[in-house]
Amino acid sequence: MASRYHQVYAGWKRDSDAFWAEAAGDIDWFTPFDKVFDADAGVYGRWFPGATCNTCYNAVDRHVASGRADQLALIHDSAIAGTVRTFTYAELKREVVALASVMKNQGIGKGDRVIIYMPMIAEATFAMLACARLGAIHSVVFGGFAARELATRIEDAQPKAVISASCGLEPNRTIAYKPLLDEAIELARHKPERCIVVQREQLACDMTEGRDIDYADAVAREKAAGANVDCVPVASTDPLYVLYTSGTTGQPKGVIRDNGGHMVRLKWSMYNEFGIEPGEVFWAASDVGWVVGHSYIVYAPLLHGCTTVMFEGKPVGTPDAGTFWRVIEQHGVVALFTAPTAFRAIKGQDPKGEFVPKYDLSKFRTLFLAGERADPETIKWAEQRLGVPVIDHWWQTETGAPITHNPVGLGLLPLKYGSPGVPMPGYDIRILNDAGHEVPNGTLGNVVLKLPLPPACLPTLWNADKRFHQAYLDEFPGYYKTADAGILDDDGYLFVMARTDDIINVAGHRLSTGAMEEVLAEHPDVAECAVIGIADAMKGQTPLGLVVLNAGVTRDLAAIEKEAIALVRDRIGPVAAFKTVVTIKRLPKTRSGKVLRGTMQKIADKEEWKMPATIDDPAILDEITEALKARGIGV
Ligand code: COA
Ligand code: AMP
Numbered sequence: 001m002a003s004r005y006h007q008v009y010a011g012w013k014r015d016s017d018a019f020w021a022e023a024a025g026d027i028d029w030f031t032p033f034d035k036v037f038d039a040d041a042g043v044y045g046r047w048f049p050g051a052t053c054n055t056c057y058n059a060v061d062r063h064v065a066s067g068r069a070d071q072l073a074l075i076h077d078s079a080i081a082g083t084v085r086t087f088t089y090a091e092l093k094r095e096v097v098a099l100a101s102v103m104k105n106q107g108i109g110k111g112d113r114v115i116i117y118m119p120m121i122a123e124a125t126f127a128m129l130a131c132a133r134l135g136a137i138h139s140v141v142f143g144g145f146a147a148r149e150l151a152t153r154i155e156d157a158q159p160k161a162v163i164s165a166s167c168g169l170e171p172n173r174t175i176a177y178k179p180l181l182d183e184a185i186e187l188a189r190h191k192p193e194r195c196i197v198v199q200r201e202q203l204a205c206d207m208t209e210g211r212d213i214d215y216a217d218a219v220a221r222e223k224a225a226g227a228n229v230d231c232v233p234v235a236s237t238d239p240l241y242v243l244y245t246s247g248t249t250g251q252p253k254g255v256i257r258d259n260g261g262h263m264v265r266l267k268w269s270m271y272n273e274f275g276i277e278p279g280e281v282f283w284a285a286s287d288v289g290w291v292v293g294h295s296y297i298v299y300a301p302l303l304h305g306c307t308t309v310m311f312e313g314k315p316v317g318t319p320d321a322g323t324f325w326r327v328i329e330q331h332g333v334v335a336l337f338t339a340p341t342a343f344r345a346i347k348g349q350d351p352k353g354e355f356v357p358k359y360d361l362s363k364f365r366t367l368f369l370a371g372e373r374a375d376p377e378t379i380k381w382a383e384q385r386l387g388v389p390v391i392d393h394w395w396q397t398e399t400g401a402p403i404t405h406n407p408v409g410l411g412l413l414p415l416k417y418g419s420p421g422v423p424m425p426g427y428d429i430r431i432l433n434d435a436g437h438e439v440p441n442g443t444l445g446n447v448v449l450k451l452p453l454p455p456a457c458l459p460t461l462w463n464a465d466k467r468f469h470q471a472y473l474d475e476f477p478g479y480y481k482t483a484d485a486g487i488l489d490d491d492g493y494l495f496v497m498a499r500t501d502d503i504i505n506v507a508g509h510r511l512s513t514g515a516m517e518e519v520l521a522e523h524p525d526v527a528e529c530a531v532i533g534i535a536d537a538m539k540g541q542t543p544l545g546l547v548v549l550n551a552g553v554t555r556d557l558a559a560i561e562k563e564a565i566a567l568v569r570d571r572i573g574p575v576a577a578f579k580t581v582v583t584i585k586r587l588p589k590t591r592s593g594k595v596l597r598g599t600m601q602k603i604a605d606k607e608e609w610k611m612p613a614t615i616d617d618p619a620i621l622d623e624i625t626e627a628l629k630a631r632g633i634g635v
Contacts, residue, residue: 003411012425023268029053030233045452047261054231056133059302063089072307076122079313080169099130101227102218110135113159117141119168120312124288127163135232139242142289143168144575150184158190165198166205171317178205236260242462245397246512254462261455270304275408278305285338291397315342322355329359339371339508344538353385371508372540376417394420400456404494419493426454447486448479504533504541519571525553534604545581584627590614604634
């Protein structure tokens, strides 16, 4: 059957308001919007102004009211604890209402911020939805970040409360979350009034008198009292959440997501892009700390009336490379969404795919990959072993939903290896050269999105309109800068090649090398440093730190390097996967003092490189080549 994509995309281009008005018909609004889009509001315009709505109502209550009360809403599967917990929509509502009641009793209401610092447990989803129910703004912080990163977010978001848990489970260790939370609160100038803490049986934590509340006790009391909390009407344009993401400095950017546009865009994506019907089981194997977890573990599948799977585990080692297939069989998953790195990990452990035929994957229809570049080898491996289409799609924390995709519901377009597909309605993608001029198809350039951005995209950054302008809008007037470099081909397919800034992508996690450099520079023996992302067969990229020591330092180099590694782990967290530091004599720079990170990366990755014409002293690159070679890098 021919794809409807071109017709639908052309329909959007012809009349964007009509397109989004129709999509908005799938959302239950408390009061209707005055306009689909107000170009004069906000930084570049606002979606569905005038409307009131509630995201929790659309994700939970309306399904309970319309016949899905007994359908599973959430399956929590912990491959590490060896447990499965399930919740119907009616049970999900009970959990969310009870927690919302606990929060309301603590004075948390519309517009208040609540930080959620939790491992992958069902209560993290309840917490997000309870915030949405109250009109409170959640900010989920990924558990792999260290106390200082959490403290930065606490300071910026100024939360009234934090919802957390005693511990997280990694395959090789139990991570005590509570000491990290206590340390972060200690470090932050802003002090949240309350912490609501889930005590997990694997590792209990101490509670701080007068501040901490035991989640289970408090929720049980509300349930026993038959507490009810209605969904609070919020403006379509009110923030649902703030999600911090890496920028070019150590200060993360607080991406704001509004309520109305977000719901419209996510609901539309579930059938049209992912080909999922309400009632089906959808699984995004990510973490609620990332945007993929927000959009495709929690909000989109629930808005669509699906059953969503929340997985605590890894693609390998919990217990083996067959765990994904076990989950698919056991829960009847029809589509899986994960990062390519997960498949590279599986392929590494089970190259012939011998675990696959051990499971019944008859319900499984599609594999979706995003979060980093999907290398064609990995896509082909997955296609061959699983016998289903493998669909790469591209987006960012900032957009909340795919920018390019191959839309399954509209009808698949031919697959092109190496391309994450074609622009979705709402996106007019252009490729510009550095001077801001459009380049012909087939030419590499800056990938930009013509303003206005569609529903679900960030309207601005939390408390930082100026930074929003500087980071995204100023360089190419009239366009949003994605900071990705890419190519459009004659058929309208995009090929995303690299970031144009200092962001690197480690196992699908977005990290700032600038932030790591700031930490390395704190080491008393380090005079200068640079962090670059180098190729890694499983994680895509890993960070490599290059340090120049202060004159006169005579300490053992290996000890200094070890301390530098520990510093980054301590300040940013294990998620940075920062494991290598090489001491060099000098950093290569241009005559104007710019560090030549790109050239060093090429040397480390054994790519062809040209001597930059502006280099200060060419001999430095030979020194670096030697220093890296001595450590087995770039050989
Ligand atoms: N809390 C605390 N620590 C965490 C954590 C969490 N929630 N998540 C990860 N970490 C730690 C890990 O234990 C690891 O620590 P270590 O250096 O002591 O081993 C470190 O952070 C890096 O974790 P991770 O990136 O998960 O690497 P890994 O080597 O443990 O596993 C993969 C590699 C490929 C299996 C894993 O990254 C993966 O499954 N990725 C694909 C899915 C995904 O989550 N994508 C994200 C966006 S879609
Ligand atoms: P994040 O905000 O964490 O989702 O990271 C967004 C960045 O990840 C993008 O700007 C890209 O650099 C990269 N990325 C995400 N998806 C893809 C993809 N399918 N192909 C290539 N790069 C991707």
